[in-house]
Amino acid sequence: MVKIVLWSGLRRFTDGTLEFETAAPTLGRAMADLVAQYPGLGPIFDQGVSVAIDGDIVPPNPAMALPDGAEVHFLQQMRGG
Amino acid sequence: MSKIHITTKVNGEEVEFLADPRDTLLDCLRDQLELTGTKEGCSTGDCGACSVTVDGTLVCSCLMLGVEAQDKQIETIEGMAEDGELHPLQRKFIEHAALQCGFCTPGILVAAKALLAKNPDPNETEVRYWLAGNLCRCTGYDKIIRAVMDAAAEMRGAA
Amino acid sequence: MAKDTANELRIVGTRPDRPDGLDKVTGRARYGADISAAGLLHGAVVRSPHAHARIVKIDASKALALSGVKAVVTRADFPTGLTGEAWDLQENTMAGERALYDGHAVAAVAATSAQLARDAAKLIEVEYEILPHVTDVDAAMAPDAPIIREGAADHSVPEGLHPNVVRYIEFGHGDLEAGFAQADIVREHQYKTEAAHQGYIEPHACMGQMGADGKGEMWVCTQGHWFIRKMCTQVLGLDASQLRVTPSEIGGGFGGKTTIFMEPLSLALSRKAGGRPVKIVMSRSEVLRATGPTASASMDVKIGMTKDGKITAGSATFRMQGGAFAGAPVDMALYCAFAAYKVPALQHVGYDVLANRPKAAAYRAPGSPMAAFAVESLVDEMCTELGLDPLEVRVKNAAQSHETSSFGPKFGVIGLNETLAATQAHPNLSVPLGPNQGRGIASGFWFNHGGDTSVSMALGEDGTVTVSIGTPDIGGSRASMAMMAAETLQIPYDNVRVNIVETGALGVNEPTHGSRATFATGKATVEAAQSMIVEMCKRAAAKWGIEPEAVEWRDGAAHPAGPNAGEYPPMTIGEIGAAMSNTGGPIAGHHESVPAGVGESFGTHVVDVEVDPETGRTTILRYLVVQDAGRAIHPAYVEGQYQGGAVQGIGWALNEEYVYDDMGRLQNPVFLDYRVPVASDLPMIDTVIVEVPNPGHPYGVRGVGETGIAPPLPAVANAVAAATGVRMRHLPITPSKLLSAIKASKNG
Secondary structure: OEEEEOOHHHHHHOOOOOEEEEOOOEHHHHHHHHHHHOOOHHHHHHHOEEEEEOOEEEOOOOOOEOOOOOEEEEEEOOOOO | OOOEEEEEEEOOEEEEEEEOOOOEHHHHHHHHOOOOOOOOOOOOOOOOOOEEEEOOEEEEHHHOEHHHHOOOEEEOHHHOOEOOEOOHHHHHHHHOOOOOOOOOHHHHHHHHHHHHHHOOOOOHHHHHHHHHHOOOOOOOOHHHHHHHHHHHHHHHOOO | OOOOOHHHOOOOOOOOOOOOHHHHHHOOOOEHHHOOOOOOEEEEEEEOOOOOEEEEEEEOHHHHHOOOEEEEEOHHHOOOOOOHHHHHHHHHHOOOOEEOOOOOEEEEEEEOOHHHHHHHHHHOEEEEEEOOOOOOHHHHHOOOOOOOOOOOOOOOOOOOOOOOEEEEEEEEEOOHHHHHHHOOEEEEEEEEEOOOOOOOOOOOEEEEEEOOOOOEEEEEOOOOHHHHHHHHHHHHOOOHHHEEEEEOEOOOOOOOOOOOOOHHHHHHHHHHOOOOOEEEEOOHHHHHHHOOOOOEEEEEEEEEEOOOOOEEEEEEEEEEEOOOOOOOOHHHHHHHHOOOEOOOEEEEEEEEEOOOOOOOOOOOOOOHHHHHHHHHHHHHHHHHHHOOOHHHHHHHOEOOOOOEOOOOOEOOOOOHHHHHHHHHOOHHHHOOOOOOEEEEEEEEEEOOOOOOEEEEEEEOOOOOEEEEEOOOOOOOHHHHHHHHHHHHHOOOHHHEEEEEOOOOOOOOOOOOOOOOHHHHHHHHHHHHHHHHHHHHHHHHHHHHOOOHHHEEEEOOEEEEOOHHHOOOOOEEHHHHHHHHHHOOOOOEEEEEEOOOOOOOEEEEEEEEEEEOOOOOOEEEEEEEEEEEOOOOOOHHHHHHHHHHHHHHHHHHHHOOOOOEOOOOOEOOOOOOOOOOOOHHHOOOEEEEEEOOOOOOOOOOOOOOOOHHHOOHHHHHHHHHHHHHOOOOOEOOOOHHHHHHHHHHHHHO
16 A cells, blocks of 8 residues: 655645545556545646655656555645756 | 947957947957957946956956057957966866856956956955955855965965 | 765765866856857847836837848737746746736847847837836735736635735644644744845847748757757747757856746747847846846744754745746745754645746745745744754754655655754854854755756767766866766766757756756766666677676776686777777767656855944854765865855845835846845855765765755844844845844834
């Protein structure tokens, strides 16, 4: 299983829940499952997010495999300098 | 507007160009004589990137008209290395990593050379005040000051 | 494989001369405005003198009547139908229905000389209908504020906020109320910073050429030429690959040259002028009025602390205006705000607000300096109140490796403890202070960055190596890349040449931004070198008739891996290069990725100031930067980044600000009035390079460019407070403001 953590600003789209367990094998699948459950997340994800997998901030590549036991944090999209 | 014919000396060579009466010396150096080593950072005399010497005096070439250059001796960054040999200031700037982007560097080198011609043994405060008219946004000046003082020491034979 | 421990490194960590040094001390290096071409035209831009105005009519007939004027463009020459960020870029490049800030481009002209182009620009008549404007962030959120653009808010903004609020950020963890309840003191204050400009000495300059076929070329000073290509072609409705962009040398950027301003105008003018190249060079006032300064910020911070200095909870509410478009770095500011601390309960709320000011661009660790000012000032105030050593409080609450960060995910390996310990050990902390003098301490944080990266490397016939990279060299990165390539290949530094190549020569590269070049381009350079080593070992194996796996690379040569591989004399890189035509053809390596393994960095600064009680002028007496580099590839250039970042922060703290009058016009668009620090303002800037290697980079690099600008804002304010007893919560701390505050405190 993989733990998904959303930022607290998304609470109003997810009935207050911010942490989820998922068996989704990839990041894209995990995001699609979340949007299916909470359609309000769709436009947010479409607009772009940043993702940290076990602390490593990486581009949100939908094909990325989620290792068992991983912790995936979604962050509002980061912009560089 | 009709242009004015100017004859002058740049880095020891006699040159001629046609100056629009509104062109600055900086415009003429860069656009007419293709000496683009002298930079434009502000055109108001605040940044020093366009520093050259005219008859031995350090000036911002953006504050002088091209038509005022008649019969002068102008020195620019392009004339600083002699016969392919870098001036000690140029060498010390590379050695001390005294440049990052390098855009202010020509003006600072010209200004520092003018300082050492006047005062071969400046202390840190004197170097800082002399170079206060040359903005550098990258380095925080630390390595520039060190490079100038080290070059001065070498030129005095003290290092 | 690369040798990866410090004591085995031969080149990494040394201080060789930079490869572009000679060009840059002789005036030979070519920057943006130094480029020219046959048939060149010069462009000039007409800009709005109003903060907010409807454009009623543009009449260019008088300009076009001048002999030598070849083209005029307005928004009517641009394609319609763009959306999102592409529309923002187009609108910022050239105003449409309304001018949105003082300096907003409304027309552009190309002529046969720069003087003529400027004359022609003055003859373009623009009729405006002046509209109400707002430039202050708090005023722009007020109910009666003029609406800058309806419908600009994105999905993040809850209902009920002013339409000028276009993005809303909220994140946090823990039980905030419980956290504050555990504290012995809870303090809350508002802090403000003003907009500052990156202040690069080289004004923006470009030369664009485009024919009627939509194929074009551009030479430009930029931090990222693929960004220029993407943005210019989006704005002009062209195919990205039809535009070839070549970067010049760049005279500083600090984030401000990661986007477009007048570049598409040169292409549009060129196309209209029959394909003649058009050069546009900004003046300094155009740079200040109409490029991308950073945001101004209004910030509320609340912290709970126990008597012994443990932080129990914190909240931050930041409002930032980034001009007339979304993009103030309020998100990054919040991510950085409490990053140096391990706090059980935190809440972060942010508002990205429109105002009638130029579109903010990135500036060195975007957002982090403002956040540091607010949080590190309040921590210092509370330390003073409780009589605690501010450095010990930072040690006590320091964020730790592999523990949850303030912004959510766990940290990887971080070097905050080591940075704080090195600060505590530094002799500057024990220098005695005199009257009117004070010492200030503050920490700062930056994520650093990976990003799209593509590098290629080729072996020459004589065994020397060419590296092609796509990240412009702003502060000596050619040297760093050559050092990492030479280290990996185990050949001399001087046998490597690094070129920054145009957009046609590599895959897409993000700009030199986010402190990413030495990390990301460096990592890709090492990977490319390793792929070249594999090929070189293959060539040796083929010649020796053994398996490639039985060949190892060391000392710049292929060797049999052990006695079982057979006895052959080493084959040097020079011999392999000389023979390559007959052993399978050219040898090259390349690497493309978005590298993972970015390593965050922390820095702590200590500044001693003296305040003149008669004038309010603050003098910096002593300055120390301690920062974790991961590993310093070229320590002199790492020190240079620390020193430069610190001095930019000092300028932001003491002098620099955008000043608008009540008409919304910028009052200080020259360096005389927008005063950046000069040599006589400063002492030497002491540095300590802490090295806690980043496990995500072959040599341990984290990135060093940005973290150093965050701590100076609060460190200077903390030092001023220590020197005067007066707390300045609104930067910059100009002499007049400080003098008034000192007088007020004496009267109070």
